[in-house]
Amino acid sequence: MNDRSRSPYRPARRGPKRRGTPPPAPKDPARRIAYEVLRAVDARDAYANLLLPSLLRERGVTGRDAALATELTYGTLRRQGTYDAILDACVDRSLRSVDAEVLPVLRLGAHQLLATKIPPHAAVSATVDVARKVVGHHRARFANAVLRRVSARGLEEWLPIVAPDRAADPLGHLAVVHSHPRWMAEALAAALGDAPDGDLAETERLLAAHNERPRVTLLAKPGRAAVADLIGDGATEARYSPHAAYLPEGDPGALRAVRQGRAAVQDEASQMVALALTRVAVEGSDARWLDMCAGPGGKAALLGGLAGQRDARLLAAEVQPARARLVAGAVERSVRDAARTVVADSTRPAWRAGAFDRVLVDAPCTGMGALRRRPEARWRRTPGTAAELAPLQRDLLHRALDAARSGGVVAYVTCSPHLAETRDIVAAVRAERSDTEPVRAADHLAEVPDVAVGDHAQFWPHRHGTDAMFLALLRKL
Known part of the structure; x- marks a missing residue:
């Protein structure tokens, strides 16, 4: 055999390929x-x-x-x-x-x-x-x-070469070292209250936390599973939510309760913001609840279970049919079949005004709070993304307040700490209405330390080990 025939770049001749024979699997x-x-x-x-x-x-x-x-x-x-x-x-x-x-x-x-x-x-x-x-x-x-x-250098040798000087450009340095777009590092520092030219120690802890692997948190759907069921299958007790457990290792789909649809993967902060809504006292009726942006159904599953235990009913609305099907699967067989799913555009409500006692609006956002689980989001978003979403977020919060009855309560939630889609949205909507008052969110999150931002609540990966969920509670006057 000559050298030419042995070339790794020249495929060997083979006979006719048999019909139905799958292609060979990649070696790597x-x-x-x-x-x-x-x-x-x-x-x-x-x-x-x-x-x-x-x-x-x-x-x-x-x-x-x-x-x-x-x-x-x-x-x-x-x-x-x-x-x-x-x-x-x-x-x-x-x-x-x-x-x-x-x-x-x-x-x-x-x-x-x-x-x-x-x-x-x-x-x-x-x-x-x-x-x-x-x-x-x-x-x-x-x-x-x-x-x-x-390969000529290790990471610690490369960083002084490619990152801006920390003394001259602190945020630019952190953005390169911890792999974030500069504009995003600036927005996160502002949300934390860190001055760009001041002590950025907490900003650095947050950016570093975004590069850590998040733990798997499970939700035991109320009325269908207990946390003890999950612990019996190898999970451990969670820190905050009474319905949560942590899975130290392994595939959550291998757990019996997850396979049966009685439990699901859901971040603990997502559980806590939904729980906070259910803990606010309301006078009079407490029978009609609304989840305005329910897809893919995690919060709806929790709310539906709690609603059934309290003889209430949850309407879970989702504008996208495919996501609405996910919601329907998530809330299936809730306690007393208390949850109903509809395909509906919440900016053009299919329900009458003042019909609900509790309303959740988990608004579409940049997703900057879930960068540990969706790391590509940091490269997909641009400095203008939050501004593009702001009109929709304001509209949804207005419609949520319209849907609530007098004395009812609204939870505005985003999986983002960006001021332009959290505190700024709430302030803008409240400035346009005279029928709302804030409810101090931290009062309904007693298990969670260091979460209050004025009347609102903000979870953080580096403080709480959760996604960076934002919560504002408003009462309809």
């Missing part, structure tokens, strides 16, 4: 899947938390390969800003000029080199092998050259 399924998810996030705004599990199931990838694919995907997305700064120093031209198909390969390799225990030669070799299959031999050689330059 973890890196291949991670690459495909990263590429889809860039190219079509895919959601990693939806696409990654789907690809793992579709290709039968489990065990160590599934764990590696998960670490490579989420680790790369979380630290993308830092890696891009380092890669930009390692290419001969601007990183912006690199082919869109090649960039995920470079980021994937950078993560292995700078943040994992994979030996550098193995990280480069394995990543370049994937590159040959997905972007071709020529561009794989380019990736190989860049990654070898990255």
